[in-house]
C-alpha cells in the first residue's frame with residue numbers, strides 16, 4: 441500500500457498545526473492517512489487506497505458516507521437558502537419535537553454545537569438547579585474536552601487529567617469506578633448534600649465498551665433521588681445508536697433527569713444537545729437563570745440533517761440492519777478469538793463493537809456471551825472480563841495500536857487506532873464488508 445501523498449500532507453500539516461491534526465485521536469502512527477472521500481461503508485485515502493471504514497467519524501455516521509436522498513436534499517436546500525441567521529427557524533422546532541416524541545426523558549431540549557458543549561452546559565445546569573458544586577463522574581468515562589470532567593483519581597484525591605486545569609477546579613469532581621455500586625453509595629454517604637449530579641455514560645463507550653452490571657443504573661437513580669441530585673446520562677455516543685430512537689435509556693429502562701446528545705443527532709454535522717424534564721431544562725436562559733448561548737446553536741443545516749436522519753431511521757429498517765451487522769461482527773470475532781486468542785474479550789451491543797485485548801484466559805471459555813460481553817454474572821468469563829475503565833486500560837493497549845491496528849490497515853480495514861475507542865456499523869455496510877473484516881481479523885490477531 442502506497443502512502444506517499446498522505447505522508448506529504450502530514451508533513452505540511454505538522455508545520456501549521458499542533459501534531460498535524462485537529463483532534464488528538466487522529467494522529468495515528470507513524471502518520472495518519474488523509475481521506476480523499478467516502479463511498480458507502482468505505483473511505484478512499486489521498487493515495488487511492490480503499491478501506492472498509494468502521495470508525496464512522498467516531499460515531500456520528502449512522503448511514504456511512506452515503507446519505508439517504510432525503511437527508512442530502514434537506515442539507516442542500518438549507519445550505520442554499522443561506523446557511524444561518526441568528527434567528528429561529530422552523531426546522532429546529534421540528535427536530536426538537538421529534539426528539540421529545542421519541543426519547544422517554546426529554547420534554548424540552550437545547551441544541552448546541554458539540555458533545556463537549558452539551559456536557560459543559562449540563563454540568564452548569566445541574567449546579568444551577570441544585571445550588572450545589574460537586575459532580576460525580578466515572579473513572580474511564582469521557583464527556584468531551586471540558587474542565588469539570590477531565591479529572592482522575594478518587595473522591596478523596598481528585599486531580600486534573602491534563603495540564604491547564606487548576607487543581608481547585610478538580611476538587612469539585614468526584615471520580616468513582618464504573619459498575620461499583622458500593623463506591624457510589626460511599627460517595628453519596630460522604631458528600632450527598634454537596635452533589636449536584638452524577639454524570640455517566642449509560643455504557644462506557646470511550647474506554648472499551650463496558651456494559652453496566654445488573655442494577656447499576658437503578659442504584660445511581662435511587663441515590664440521586666434520595667439526595668436531591670440530578671442523574672445525567674451522557675448519550676452523546678449511545679444516543680440514537682443503542683436502543684434505536686429511544687436511546688440507551690429506553691434499552692435499560694432507567695429515566696435520567698437530563699440527557700446530553702451529540703454525534704448522530706446532527707446527521708454528520710457539528711452538534712450537541714441537552715434535553716430533559718421541562719422544569720429543569722427551562723432553567724437555561726432566557727427562560728431561567730443558568731446562562732447558555734451560542735452563535736451557531738440550532739444551525740439550520742445541522743438541524744435539517746439531524747431531523748432527516750432520524751426520520752429516515754424511523755421509517756426504514758436502519759437499526760435492524762446496523763444491529764444485525766454488529767451482531768455478525770461480534771459473533772465472528774468471538775469465533776476468531778476462541779481459536780487464536782481466548783484471553784481476548786469481545787465487547788459491544790447494537791451497532792457498536794470492539795475487542796478488548798484482555799490478558800487473562802478465563803477458566804471456562806465455552807459459555808461466554810458470543811454477541812458481546814454483557815456483564816452477565818453467570819457467564820464463564822465474568823471473573824476476567826473488563827468491568828471498569830481501569831480493567832480496559834490494563835489490557836494490551838500497545839499491541840492493538842502498534843501491531844494489530846497496522847495489520848488491519850494494511851488489509852484495507854480502518855479501525856480506531858487506540859484500544860479505547862469503539863467501532864460502528866452503518867446502514868451502508870454490507871455482509872461482504874463483514875466477511876472481509878473477519879478474514880483480516882483471522883490473519884491479524
Ligand SMILES: *Cc1c(COP(=O)(O)O)cnc(C)c1O
Nearest residue numbers: 554555556582583584674676677
Ligand atoms: C464524543 C463524546 C463527547 C464529546 O463530544 P464532542 O462532539 O467530541 O465534543 C462527550 N461524551 C461522550 C460520551 C462522547 O462519546
